[in-house]
Amino acid sequence: MEYTVQKLAQLAGVSSRTLRYYDEIGILKPARTNSSGYRIYGRHEVDRLQQILFYRELGVSLDQIKEIITAPAFDAADALKEHREKLLEKRKQLDLLITNVEKTIASAEGRTNMSDKEKFEGFKKKMIEDNEKQYGKEIREKYGEEAVNKSNAKLMNMTREEHEAVTKLAEEVNSTLSQAMETGDPAGGLAQKAAELHKQWITFYWNEYSKEAHAGLAEMYVADERFKAYYDKIQPGAAEFLRDAIKIYTGQQ
């Protein structure tokens, strides 16, 4: 019932280096060493190793395992629950990665021919650059680094389909806004529809929607010359009208 490193290693299906490492970090020390320094393991060590490997297969770190197997059984369940949460989080991340990778493959592959794709890629990059050049600094200062980076990342990750959808949405916003302005009533049906469409449009770029942020953006449309110029190109006073409509839509005064 006594094992040398290699014997125990074979028994448990690990390498002898692993056992020496476990000795080194103090998670599994040999029962004793013989006169010439050989590590000798006994029953207890076999049991302990079995436990270690069990938790290791569950993906628990050696540090955690150490805590688990030296602490009472009560703590083990808690530790495992925490570990499960981590695993679930990891899987969510992984799923996100996979869909993104698949989107990228789809957009890189057939579906859209090469010149189209290049145009689109080029367009995306240019859009980010322009964004950065024109509004980057101020927006970064106002809304923080992270938000802007996330927005750019999202833009880069859009598929062509999504891109078309969002472009069409923007057009709809503009045309609806244009029609709504003829009625002159920012609280009217058309104006509210424009606000709704506008909400849909920004949620393509934003990670989360809030009425406050939406209303804030509307305010900026008027306050910032460049945004104002963009909307007023549709029709003079469009920026103000859209702002009013959004303020009513979001119920923020």
Place this chain on the structure above:
Amino acid sequence: MEYTVQKLAQLAGVSSRTLRYYDEIGILKPARTNSSGYRIYGRHEVDRLQQILFYRELGVSLDQIKEIITAPAFDAADALKEHREKLLEKRKQLDLLITNVEKTIASAEGRTNMSDKEKFEGFKKKMIEDNEKQYGKEIREKYGEEAVNKSNAKLMNMTREEHEAVTKLAEEVNSTLSQAMETGDPAGGLAQKAAELHKQWITFYWNEYSKEAHAGLAEMYVADERFKAYYDKIQPGAAEFLRDAIKIYTGQQ
């Protein structure tokens, strides 16, 4: 349009250390360095960094990214497909981990009270030890290290529910075998049912089932004194009878 490390780092949302590291491993070198050795990045580098970060978010290793972005666009899709396979494999593994962790939590928690649980844990461990002590060496020699280790690992991972199921199955095998022996016909319905139950029983322990292995095990039941003794305790000649039934069931002569 020229950036120092920190400027570019802020623009891209990474640390300056990261940029220096990318320089070091040759994945992103600055356009030039100024008179006092400062790294200066330009347009091209911004673009390249954007690409790097894009792939990095997909979980691609920096080595792979280097290959992708220096190779023609054609290879990128292939590389991504390979990457996708890896991610899918990873997710499968993760799912397995999660279910195992959940099983463990369930078995550690309520459902079964503490003393029951301890008995069960103890039983499992003892079973493995006994297995190892009695049959370990020979079985290892006959079937290879890996198979035995996997079998032990599987045993350790069983939940109490599964354990009960497998125990009940073993009893069923025995009682059916006992009844079948009264008919005296190893090709008869009862004997074949015993063989079928026996198959179900071993598939709890084996990773994959094959007729050859099943028949081989049956042969061993007779050849090996200890196995023979176990079955003959049910009724003298039971080992031989079961072997014959299994041979017929598997169609192996």
Place this chain on the structure above:
DNA sequence: GTTTGACCTTCACGCTGCGTAAAGGTGTAT
């Protein structure tokens, strides 16, 4: 008795993708 050959030992570097000092030079606003 000695020579294999299969064990064992203790260093110690390598892998990934940076974080985090340390020690020192540079740029610019006050």
Place this chain on the structure above:
DNA sequence: ATACACCTTTACGCAGCGTGAAGGTCAAAC
């Protein structure tokens, strides 16, 4: 001139071992 924010290179640290290197030990074979 002084402070302060920026830049540089060098190098250890992280997890969990793999993989030598350099040398001692043990049983069996000659």
